[in-house]
């Protein structure tokens with residue numbers, strides 16, 4: 001709400017107050033008509049219908065404006081959350097867990113949306129309530145005090161179960177995160193679960209069912225508390241009517257007009273009061289969702305836009321890359337489950353073709369993520385073109401790299417690379433990558449991305465090529481390619497990149513092609529060794545240097 005235009009908020013507040021005030025005005029006329037008889041029917045009727053008209057019109061205006069503000073805020077919230085996720089360091093996103101991020105993007109935004117949608121009505125009902133109370137205050141301050149005591153007392157007692165309910169809603173939300181993790185297992189592990197009945201049964205009857213059961217119990221607890229709160233407020237309302245009927249009506253010095261007004265007000269405030277009670281859980285869920293978004297701890301260290309990023313001085317010329325004593329540790333639950341890469345140092349000259357090999361889990365991908373500026377080293381530093389990489393220029397630093405990851409995501413559109421010459425280049429690459437018979441490019445989109453894994457990797461390569469950056473990183477790109485296409489990649493594409501002055505880092509197990517590299521590095525348990533390759537021998541000569549390559 002706070003981000004909306006102040007004039008629109010002010011207008012909707014004014015319209016809401018007019019709606020509430022004129023509805024209260026309608027009530028005074030009903031009371032007057034009941035007390036004094038019809039009198040001048042024409043005048044009374046025109047004022048009555050005039051007030052009804054103003055109430056309906058201003059109410060509609062207020063709701064429309066507030067709904068618009070709500071939708072504007074939601075639009076902002078959705079974009080903000082996605083921007084924030086993309087500006088948060090990768091290691092933090094990984095620690096957070098993809099299931100929590102998915103839950104935030106769907107569940108939490110949905111809850112905030114619903115909470116915002118009920119706010120306009122809450123506001124109108126609040127105005128009506130205030131209007132009715134003001135009217136009662138004019139009729140009889142004593143009766144106003146009585147009603148206020150009931151409302152405030154009711155709210156006080158209503159708060160306790162509502163507080164418990166909100167706590168239960170927080171627990172519900174926590175369980176939902178776990179449930180989203182299971183949903184991911186259903187979609188991403190579908191084939192494995194389908195294939196193995198034993199595993200599927202254990203998953204459904206243990207993991208999923210336990211979490212769903214916890215969720216059901218926590219929901220039931222929250223609902224019970226909310227029902228208690230709601231019924232309590234109803235009970236209080238009936239007590240108030242009873243007090244009016246049996247106590248106030250027997251008070252002798254109370255004017256008749258005040259008594260009729262009191263009855264009308266009590267009947268009239270039923271709707272706004274129950275609206276407040278009914279929307280409370282929705283607002284509660286919205287508040288929990290907002291807290292949850294905060295708890296994700298999306299600290300946007302990275303600059304959110306390219307234009308805000310501090311440029312690198314040497315970005316225009318071919319630049320060398322230096323890793324100076326960097327190390328990175330994945331923090332596991334205990335020392336045994338944590339992994340540390342480095343400390344290691346490495347110098348890569350512009351135009352070099354560097355191969356990195358090593359056993360599974362030796363740290364190749366981790367090293368690539370550090371080189372790409374997606375991970376920030378715990379110790380040590382990176383220099384690009386002699387310039388130190390910091391939080392301020394890391395975004396600009398990353399723009400020097402194009403990468404195809406082992407688990408690359410393939411977008412179905414060219415996203416920002418849609419100029420005529422880029423599309424022409426993309427069409428050439430489709431032919432080179434032997435994808436031209438499978439898909440076409442139209443309006444900056446690929447006609448399909450439903451491809452085999454090897455073909456999807458080729459499409460990812462095409463996307464990386466179009467970015468035309470000075471540095472390329474390929475993480476086991478050729479692992480899923482057929483032997484012929486491996487030849488195309490190693491014997492044609494890599495030399496062509498090198499000939500164009502690109503610096504290329506290739507993570508690979510393909511020892512048949514090691515001889516093509518300018519330098520072959522091997523990672524062993526997070527430490528880097530430099531190897532010289534002797535084309536006359538079938539293997540590599542042992543390390544010439546360690547950790548300072």
Ligand SMILES: Nc1ncnc2c1ncn2[C@@H]1O[C@H](COP(=O)(O)OP(=O)(O)OP(=O)(O)O)[C@@H](O)[C@H]1O
Nearest residue numbers: 094330331339358359360361362363364365366367
């Ligand atoms: N997200 C993560 N959280 C915690 N530990 C991780 C994470 N990713 C990797 N590791 C650990 O870091 C080590 C290095 O992983 P990395 O993916 O860098 O190895 P790799 O050499 O690329 O392996 P492979 O050849 O199997 O792809 C592994 O032992 C792994 O257990």
